[in-house]
Amino acid sequence: MIPLFKPPMIDGVSPSCVFLPVLENQPNFADFQGCTTIMDFLIQKFPQIAPDVWINRVQTQKIYQDSGELVNINSAYTPNRKIYYYRELPTEQIIPFQEQIIFHNEHLLVVDKPHFLPVTPTGRFVKQSLLVRLKQRLNCEDIAPIHRLDRETAGVMLFSLQPHTRHLYQALFQQRQVTKQYQAIAAYRDDLEFPLNYQSHMVKGQPFFTMQEVEGLANSFTQIELVEVKYSLGQTLARYQLYPLTGKQHQLRVHMSALGIPILNDPFYPSVQFKQDQDYTAPLQLLAQRIDFIDPITQQPVAYVSQQELSL
Numbered sequence: 229m230i231p232l233f234k235p236p237m238i239d240g241v242s243p244s245c246v247f248l249p250v251l252e253n254q255p256n257f258a259d260f261q262g263c264t265t266i267m268d269f270l271i272q273k274f275p276q277i278a279p280d281v282w283i284n285r286v287q288t289q290k291i292y293q294d295s296g297e298l299v300n301i302n303s304a305y306t307p308n309r310k311i312y313y314y315r316e317l318p319t320e321q322i323i324p325f326q327e328q329i330i331f332h333n334e335h336l337l338v339v340d341k342p343h344f345l346p347v348t349p350t351g352r353f354v355k356q357s358l359l360v361r362l363k364q365r366l367n368c369e370d371i372a373p374i375h376r377l378d379r380e381t382a383g384v385m386l387f388s389l390q391p392h393t394r395h396l397y398q399a400l401f402q403q404r405q406v407t408k409q410y411q412a413i414a415a416y417r418d419d420l421e422f423p424l425n426y427q428s429h430m431v432k433g434q435p436f437f438t439m440q441e442v443e444g445l446a447n448s449f450t451q452i453e454l455v456e457v458k459y460s461l462g463q464t465l466a467r468y469q470l471y472p473l474t475g476k477q478h479q480l481r482v483h484m485s486a487l488g489i490p491i492l493n494d495p496f497y498p499s500v501q502f503k504q505d506q507d508y509t510a511p512l513q514l515l516a517q518r519i520d521f522i523d524p525i526t527q528q529p530v531a532y533v534s535q536q537e538l539s540l
Contacts, residue, residue: 492512
């Protein structure tokens with residue numbers, strides 16, 4: 229039996245993995261007819277990536293088989309095996325904001341994330357993601373996010389450092405044993421009474437990267453408190469404390485918008501507004517301010533607080 233192999237990370241970037249299926253069993257088998265090499269398959273499977281990109285990755289020795297062999301132009305397609313490759317972008321915009329480490333032990337890493345920095349590699353960001361920055365900074369490939377935080381949102385983000393204890397922290401979120409406190413700057417309505425509890429049924433929206441509310445049994449719950457109100461230049465804004473009791477994507481942003489008090493500078497809600505990639509002038513005024521839980525390893529209560537503050 230051929231021993232399985234996984235190439236190491238390079239400059240903080242871990243290899244991506246693709247499984248080679250039995251093509252005849254694929255529902256879109258017709259699309260893959262004529263795939264006799266691994267290169268044929270990769271070009272067909274990822275039509276959004278130019279063939280020259282795959283050729284360059286082969287030439288720079290950045291595609292491996294799970295046997296440890298490098299993939300070449302003529303490497304035969306063998307089903308039920310894995311292929312590893314390194315994602316990289318021809319040019320990648322530098323995000324000029326730095327994360328801060330709040331806490332670090334052998335199991336857990338807690339980071340204060342800046343606005344505009346994605347947590348994981350996605351789309352046009354690979355090395356300019358919090359995960360890759362941390363892997364490079366700590367020289368640790370086992371770092372993995374425990375929960376989600378939008379690119380637009382700043383604040384406290386938790387990472388696991390040990391695969392064998394990761395599930396203990398993930399279970400805290402799955403079992404809702406974590407208290408998350410957010411701070412937001414948003415519009416103010418004097419006809420709303422605070423504190424209030426808001427709930428709705430949320431599903432994927434259009435465009436695909438947004439969420440929407442529809443009729444149905446509530447699956448998202450948020451507690452909202454009013455902290456202060458400020459009248460300035462003909463505009464009335466307020467500072468809120470938000471406590472999500474569930475963890476739906478964009479939950480706080482959708483709920484605040486539905487109440488008629490959308491979070492300041494939200495590019496998605498109530499309507500999508502496309503901005504230039506390098507426009508950092510108006511960060512979303514949402515901060516993951518604090519997270520509390522009983523540490524599953526020490527069994528001690530812990531609280532991690534962002535050092536950032538939203539200005540009203």
